[in-house]
Amino acid sequence: MVEKEKLSRREREKLMQREEIFNAALELFSEKGYHNVSMHEIAKRSEFAIGTLYKFFENKEKLYKALMMKKAETFHNTMMKVLDGSDDIITLIKKLISVKAQLFADNLQELRLYFAETRGASFNIKSGLDRDIRKMYQEFIMHLASVLKTGVQENIFRDIDPYHMAVALDGLANSFLFCWLENPDRYKSDTNVSIITDLFLNGVLSEDKKNSVSSARGDISKQGD
Amino acid sequence: MVEKEKLSRREREKLMQREEIFNAALELFSEKGYHNVSMHEIAKRSEFAIGTLYKFFENKEKLYKALMMKKAETFHNTMMKVLDGSDDIITLIKKLISVKAQLFADNLQELRLYFAETRGASFNIKSGLDRDIRKMYQEFIMHLASVLKTGVQENIFRDIDPYHMAVALDGLANSFLFCWLENPDRYKSDTNVSIITDLFLNGVLSEDKKNSVSSARGDISKQGD
Amino acid sequence: MVEKEKLSRREREKLMQREEIFNAALELFSEKGYHNVSMHEIAKRSEFAIGTLYKFFENKEKLYKALMMKKAETFHNTMMKVLDGSDDIITLIKKLISVKAQLFADNLQELRLYFAETRGASFNIKSGLDRDIRKMYQEFIMHLASVLKTGVQENIFRDIDPYHMAVALDGLANSFLFCWLENPDRYKSDTNVSIITDLFLNGVLSEDKKNSVSSARGDISKQGD
Amino acid sequence: MVEKEKLSRREREKLMQREEIFNAALELFSEKGYHNVSMHEIAKRSEFAIGTLYKFFENKEKLYKALMMKKAETFHNTMMKVLDGSDDIITLIKKLISVKAQLFADNLQELRLYFAETRGASFNIKSGLDRDIRKMYQEFIMHLASVLKTGVQENIFRDIDPYHMAVALDGLANSFLFCWLENPDRYKSDTNVSIITDLFLNGVLSEDKKNSVSSARGDISKQGD
DNA sequence: CATGAATGAGGGTTCATTCAT
DNA sequence: AATGAATGAACCCTCATTCAT
Structure with a gap:
C-alpha cells in the first residue's frame, strides 16, 4: 500500500516512526479508551518523546x-x-x-x-x-x-x-x-x-x-x- | 410509578430537582459524552449550584x-x-x-x-x-x-x-x-x-x-x- | 462559676445548648483535629442544626x-x-x-x-x-x-x-x-x-x-x- | 552530603529546584500551618508552576x-x-x-x-x-x-x-x-x-x-x- | 531535529456560610 | 427562633501542549 521504493531514507524512517506511534496509541486506546490514555503514556509506550508525537500529529484528537x-x-x-x-x-x-x-x-x-x-x-x-x-x-x-x-x-x-x-x-x-x-x-x-x-x-x-x-x-x- | 400523593411538598420538590439535574445531565452527556461534560456545565444547565449536584449524587460517575x-x-x-x-x-x-x-x-x-x-x-x-x-x-x-x-x-x-x-x-x-x-x-x-x-x-x-x-x-x- | 439563679429559663436553656455544642465540638476536634472536622459533623453530633451553631458562634474559627x-x-x-x-x-x-x-x-x-x-x-x-x-x-x-x-x-x-x-x-x-x-x-x-x-x-x-x-x-x- | 561534583548540570539544577520548592513550602507551612497553605501559594512563592511541584512531590502530603x-x-x-x-x-x-x-x-x-x-x-x-x-x-x-x-x-x-x-x-x-x-x-x-x-x-x-x-x-x- | 521539563487551564470535589422558610 | 437546603469559592491534582535546549 505504501510505495517504499519512491521514498528517501528519511521519509521511510518517518513513516516507520509514525507507524510505531500508531501501534502504541492503538494498543493503549483499545485497552483503556480515549480519555483514559495520556499523551505521556503513548510517548512512553512508543519510546518517543512527547514533542515528537506532536511533530507527527497536531494534537491528541487528531492522532486518535x-x-x-x-x-x-x-x-x-x-x-x-x-x-x-x-x-x-x-x-x-x-x-x-x-x-x-x-x-x-x-x-x-x-x-x-x-x-x-x-x-x-x-x-x-x-x-x-x-x-x-x-x-x-x-x-x-x-x-x-x-x-x-x-x-x-x-x-x-x-x-x-x-x-x-x-x-x-x-x-x-x-x-x-x-x-x-x-x-x-x-x-x-x-x-x-x-x-x-x-x-x-x-x-x-x-x-x-x-x-x-x-x-x-x-x-x-x-x-x- | 411514583405515588405523588403520599409525598410531602419537600419530597416532591426534591424529586423534581433530581429530575431536573437528571435532564440537564442527560442532555449534556448525550450531546458530548461522559468525558466532555463537566460538573460545572451540568450545574449551569440545570441552574443549580455545584454543591447541590453533590447533594443528590455522590460523584460524577454515580450520576452518570x-x-x-x-x-x-x-x-x-x-x-x-x-x-x-x-x-x-x-x-x-x-x-x-x-x-x-x-x-x-x-x-x-x-x-x-x-x-x-x-x-x-x-x-x-x-x-x-x-x-x-x-x-x-x-x-x-x-x-x-x-x-x-x-x-x-x-x-x-x-x-x-x-x-x-x-x-x-x-x-x-x-x-x-x-x-x-x-x-x-x-x-x-x-x-x-x-x-x-x-x-x-x-x-x-x-x-x-x-x-x-x-x-x-x-x-x-x-x-x- | 455560672450563677444559674439569676438567669431566666430561656437564658439557662441557651447556656445548656451552648454547653452541648461545646462538648460535641470538643470531642470531634480532639479526635480529629481542627481541619478534619466539619461544621456539619459538629451539628450532627450536637444534634443541632448548622444554622443554630452559627447563632452561638460567629464562625468555625471563633467556635474553636x-x-x-x-x-x-x-x-x-x-x-x-x-x-x-x-x-x-x-x-x-x-x-x-x-x-x-x-x-x-x-x-x-x-x-x-x-x-x-x-x-x-x-x-x-x-x-x-x-x-x-x-x-x-x-x-x-x-x-x-x-x-x-x-x-x-x-x-x-x-x-x-x-x-x-x-x-x-x-x-x-x-x-x-x-x-x-x-x-x-x-x-x-x-x-x-x-x-x-x-x-x-x-x-x-x-x-x-x-x-x-x-x-x-x-x-x-x-x-x- | 550531596556530592555535587558527580552530578550532571541537569541533576544539579533539579536539586536546586527541589530545594527552592522546599524552602518556599517550608516558609509557608511554618507561617501558617499545613492546612492554611495551598499548593497554589507554594507554586507562587517558589515561582514554579503547580504542575512542576507535582513533578517533584507526589502530592501535598508527601511534600509536607x-x-x-x-x-x-x-x-x-x-x-x-x-x-x-x-x-x-x-x-x-x-x-x-x-x-x-x-x-x-x-x-x-x-x-x-x-x-x-x-x-x-x-x-x-x-x-x-x-x-x-x-x-x-x-x-x-x-x-x-x-x-x-x-x-x-x-x-x-x-x-x-x-x-x-x-x-x-x-x-x-x-x-x-x-x-x-x-x-x-x-x-x-x-x-x-x-x-x-x-x-x-x-x-x-x-x-x-x-x-x-x-x-x-x-x-x-x-x-x- | 528531537527532546522532555515546564506550564497552567480546567477538572472533580468539599465545606464554611447564608437565608428563606 | 430554629432549621438545613442551597451556595460557590477554593481546594488538590491531571494532562494536553509548548518551547528552550
Whole structure:
C-alpha cells in the first residue's frame, strides 16, 4: 500500500516512526479508551518523546482520528475487496460474513472504539471523526446494496429493496458477532458464520432458489415440512 | 410509578430537582459524552449550584451511572412489557418493533450513550455500569428467545434456535432504526416498521404460515415467482 | 462559676445548648483535629442544626477559639488554684505536679490541641488564639515564679531566678508527662509524680534543706555519700 | 552530603529546584500551618508552576512529609553528632544545649511545626509522619540516656535513671528555649545556655563533683551555704 | 531535529456560610 | 427562633501542549 521504493531514507524512517506511534496509541486506546490514555503514556509506550508525537500529529484528537480512520479504512477496504470479488452472490455473502467474523475476532477492542464512533457517543465530536466514519460506513452499505441488487435482478433474491437487504445483512452480522465475542463460549467459528448466512438467505432468497442452496436450509431448519 | 400523593411538598420538590439535574445531565452527556461534560456545565444547565449536584449524587460517575441505569431500565421495561402481553406472536413482534422504533425516535441521543455502553467502548468499568447494562440486555434477549420458542413449538416458526432468532430480530431492528434516525429523510414511521417485521418473518416463518400472514409478503416481496 | 439563679429559663436553656455544642465540638476536634472536622459533623453530633451553631458562634474559627480558651482557662484555673493554696512550698510543688499529671491523664487529646497552639503551629492564627493562650501561660509562669520566690526568700531554695525555676519546673513536668502518656506502660501515677518533684527539688533546694525533705533524696538517689 | 561534583548540570539544577520548592513550602507551612497553605501559594512563592511541584512531590502530603522529615533529620543528626563526640560528659551537655539553642534560634518557625508533630495535635496520621518523627525523637532520648549513663557509672552523676535524666534535660532545654525565643528580649545567648546547664547539673551531679565543676555553681547560685 | 521539563487551564470535589422558610 | 437546603469559592491534582535546549 505504501510505495517504499519512491521514498528517501528519511521519509521511510518517518513513516516507520509514525507507524510505531500508531501501534502504541492503538494498543493503549483499545485497552483503556480515549480519555483514559495520556499523551505521556503513548510517548512512553512508543519510546518517543512527547514533542515528537506532536511533530507527527497536531494534537491528541487528531492522532486518535488518524488512528480510527486508518483502522476504519482497513475494515472498509477489507470488506470492499470482498464485494469486488468475482464470486457468485451467495458465495460472496458467505465470504463477507466470514471475513467480518475474522475481523471481529482479531480486532474486538478496536471495533468497540469503532462502534463507539458509529453507534455510540463519539469521543471526538470536534474533529468530525464520527461524521467521516459514518460516511465510509454508508459507502459500504451502498456498495453492498448495489451488489445485492444484482442478486435481485438475477432472480436469486426476492424483490426486496437492496438497501434494506444490505442494512439487514450488516445488522444481523454485527449483533451475532458482538454476541459471540462477548460470550466466547458460544462461539465456534465454523458453524456460526453459516448461522448468520442462513438466517439472512432464508429471508431473502426467492422460492425457487431455496432448494438449490444447500446450506441455506439444512443447517438451521431441522424439519423441512 | 411514583405515588405523588403520599409525598410531602419537600419530597416532591426534591424529586423534581433530581429530575431536573437528571435532564440537564442527560442532555449534556448525550450531546458530548461522559468525558466532555463537566460538573460545572451540568450545574449551569440545570441552574443549580455545584454543591447541590453533590447533594443528590455522590460523584460524577454515580450520576452518570444513575442516569444510564434509569434510561436503560425504561427501555428494558418498555420492551419487556410488550413481551409479557397476551398477543399472538406475530402481533407481538410487530408491536415490539413499533415500540422500539418509537423509543429510538424519542431518545436517539440517549440511545447513543446506551449503545456506547453495550456495544461501544465503555470505559466506565469501575462503576460496573457496562456489566449491569449488558446483563439487562441479556435478560431481554433471553426473554425474547423464550417467547419466540413458543412460536417454534406452535409451528409458526421453523425450527431455528430461539436465541438466534432473538439476536437476529434485535440486530435487524437496531441497524434499521439507527440507519433511519441518522437519515431521517428515509424514515416514514408507518411503512418502515413493517419492513423490519417482514424481513424477519420471511426468514423464520414456517412454509405453511407464510401465506396466512398477509403483511409478511405483499409489502416487501412484490412478486413471488 | 455560672450563677444559674439569676438567669431566666430561656437564658439557662441557651447556656445548656451552648454547653452541648461545646462538648460535641470538643470531642470531634480532639479526635480529629481542627481541619478534619466539619461544621456539619459538629451539628450532627450536637444534634443541632448548622444554622443554630452559627447563632452561638460567629464562625468555625471563633467556635474553636472559644473552645480552646475555655479548656485553657480550666487548666489555668486549676493550676492557679493550687498556687493560691496555703500549703508550704514543697507540698505546693508536689500538688502542682500531681494536679498537672491528673490533667494530662484526663485530657491528653485536648492537651495536644492546646500544645499545638502554645508550642506548635497554631491552627487559628487569624483569631489570635495562640496569642491569648500564650498570654495565659505567661501569667501562670509569672505567678508560679512569684510563689517560688518566697521559697528563695525563706531560704528553702537556693538563690536562683524564680522565673527560671518556674520555667524549669513546668518544662520538666511537660516532658515527663508527655513521655509517660505516650508510653503508658512506663507510667505508674504514684511514683512518677515524685520523680519529677525530686528531680526539680534536687536542683533548687538549698543545701541545708536537702536533708530535711525526705522524699527529695531517697527516691531517686540511691547512694547518699 | 550531596556530592555535587558527580552530578550532571541537569541533576544539579533539579536539586536546586527541589530545594527552592522546599524552602518556599517550608516558609509557608511554618507561617501558617499545613492546612492554611495551598499548593497554589507554594507554586507562587517558589515561582514554579503547580504542575512542576507535582513533578517533584507526589502530592501535598508527601511534600509536607518530606519537608518535615528533612528538617527533623537535620535536627536529629546535629544533636546526635554532639552525643557521639569524645568530650567529657559535662562539656558534652553544655555543647548539647548550646547547639540546641542555636538550632532554635535559626529555625524557630520550623521547630513549631516539628513540635506540632511531636507534641501537638498531628493529624497527618495517614502519612505516618508523626510516628516516624516520634521514633527519631525516642532514638535521640535513648542515645542521650546511654551517654548520661556513663556519667552515673563514673560517679559524676548521682544514681538517677539515665532515661529520666535524658527526658529532664531535653524538657528543661525545650521550655527555656521556647520561652526565650518568644520573649527575645530576655535572651542573651551567652549566659542563658549556662542557666539550663547549671539547673540540670545541680539536680544530677554527685555531691563530690559539685565543687569541681565551676560553672555549675557560681552562675545560678550566688551563695553556696 | 528531537527532546522532555515546564506550564497552567480546567477538572472533580468539599465545606464554611447564608437565608428563606 | 430554629432549621438545613442551597451556595460557590477554593481546594488538590491531571494532562494536553509548548518551547528552550
